[in-house]
Amino acid sequence: MTERHLHSETGTTRGDFRMTPQRAAILEEVRAASEHLTAGEIFERVHRRYPSIAYGTVYRTLHLFAERGLILEFPFGDQASRFDKRVDRHDHVHCTRCGMLTDVDVPTALFARQVAADQTGFDITGHQTVFSGVCPACSTATGLRR
Amino acid sequence: MTERHLHSETGTTRGDFRMTPQRAAILEEVRAASEHLTAGEIFERVHRRYPSIAYGTVYRTLHLFAERGLILEFPFGDQASRFDKRVDRHDHVHCTRCGMLTDVDVPTALFARQVAADQTGFDITGHQTVFSGVCPACSTATGLRR
DNA sequence: CGCGAAGTAGGATTGATTCTCAACTGGGAG
DNA sequence: CTCCCAGTTGAGAATCAATCCTACTTCGCG
Numbered sequence: 001m002t003e004r005h006l007h008s009e010t011g012t013t014r015g016d017f018r019m020t021p022q023r024a025a026i027l028e029e030v031r032a033a034s035e036h037l038t039a040g041e042i043f044e045r046v047h048r049r050y051p052s053i054a055y056g057t058v059y060r061t062l063h064l065f066a067e068r069g070l071i072l073e074f075p076f077g078d079q080a081s082r083f084d085k086r087v088d089r090h091d092h093v094h095c096t097r098c099g100m101l102t103d104v105d106v107p108t109a110l111f112a113r114q115v116a117a118d119q120t121g122f123d124i125t126g127h128q129t130v131f132s133g134v135c136p137a138c139s140t141a142t143g144l145r146r
Numbered sequence: 147m148t149e150r151h152l153h154s155e156t157g158t159t160r161g162d163f164r165m166t167p168q169r170a171a172i173l174e175e176v177r178a179a180s181e182h183l184t185a186g187e188i189f190e191r192v193h194r195r196y197p198s199i200a201y202g203t204v205y206r207t208l209h210l211f212a213e214r215g216l217i218l219e220f221p222f223g224d225q226a227s228r229f230d231k232r233v234d235r236h237d238h239v240h241c242t243r244c245g246m247l248t249d250v251d252v253p254t255a256l257f258a259r260q261v262a263a264d265q266t267g268f269d270i271t272g273h274q275t276v277f278s279g280v281c282p283a284c285s286t287a288t289g290l291r292r
Numbered sequence: 293c294g295c296g297a298a299g300t301a302g303g304a305t306t307g308a309t310t311c312t313c314a315a316c317t318g319g320g321a322g
Numbered sequence: 323c324t325c326c327c328a329g330t331t332g333a334g335a336a337t338c339a340a341t342c343c344t345a346c347t348t349c350g351c352g
Binding site (some may be wrong): 164166184185186201202205206227230 | 307308309310311312317318
């Protein structure tokens with residue numbers, strides 16, 4: 001049944017896993033980044049410090065961290081998944097021109113989750129709102145054309 | 147189709163396209179579907195009627211339609227993009243187990259858009275909330291509670 | 293010291309999506 | 323009616339993200 005999750009995700013990160021140099025480097029890069037990085041970008045950066053690191057290791061580690069709540073993963077689509085150092089709930093604004101992704105704090109209704117759960121019967125565990133639009137830079141740059 | 151809006155600076159062809167049999171078939175399949183199909187599924191179905199149709203044609207057409215607002219595209223990340231016949235604004239619930247995608251109508255704050263616009267300076271044109279969770283079928287199927 | 297579990301490198305592999313390009317189509321101009 | 327052209331299409335190669343596989347290391351523990 002559920003013994004897959006023996007480790008408590010609630011408390012602290014136990015000695016569930018080893019904090020190896022590779023993992024530490026990956027975590028550092030994500031935290032050092034000013035924006036949201038894709039897995040590929042993270043790989044590149046870590047690779048500079050650990051030229052021997054493998055792509056697979058980065059993915060494995062990133063997912064491990066995401067599972068443990070050390071970082072957040074956002075599976076976007078038009079591009080690669082991005083990872084965020086912020087772990088508190090927040091939403092994003094996505095520029096349809098340049099692809100930039102920015103954080104926003106929207107007092108999103110928890111109530112919305114309830115509505116969604118009621119309508120679908122799902123057991124809702126999370127939600128994320130993505131606003132689409134054109135960032136200031138892009139809109140002034142070329143003038144809107146739609 | 148007699149509606150033409152030829153724009154001078156055509157980066158992409160907007161405003162004029164032929165409704166070929168292939169395109170009609172693709173549109174029909176999307177509209178006939180009870181749920182959200184991936185590009186691959188759409189290809190399969192159309193392929194039954196037009197065995198000669200190419201994968202590329204399906205993608206090309208799907209994007210064309212999405213651009214013109216005939217359908218909506220939802221690019222996920224861990225899975226394939228899905229296409230929706232509904233073009234009115236609505237949100238989705240995504241089952242993390244089986245990947246099912248369901249529509250929901252959440253009266254999410256239009257107000258949220260305003261907040262997002264204020265915070266980022268973006269010209270917000272749309273927004274979409276994705277709720278993650280486990281669908282009724284999956285949760286009862288395995289008796290797993292979370 | 294030796295075993296087993298956890299972790300890693302590296303490359304092969306899968307899957308979705310896009311791109312390239314030659315052949316084709318339909319409608320309007322001549 | 324015939325030719326020309328922009329828009330389309332088919333087929334497969336090319337991309338690109340993400341996962342899988344396998345042998346090699348390391349670490350913890352008795």
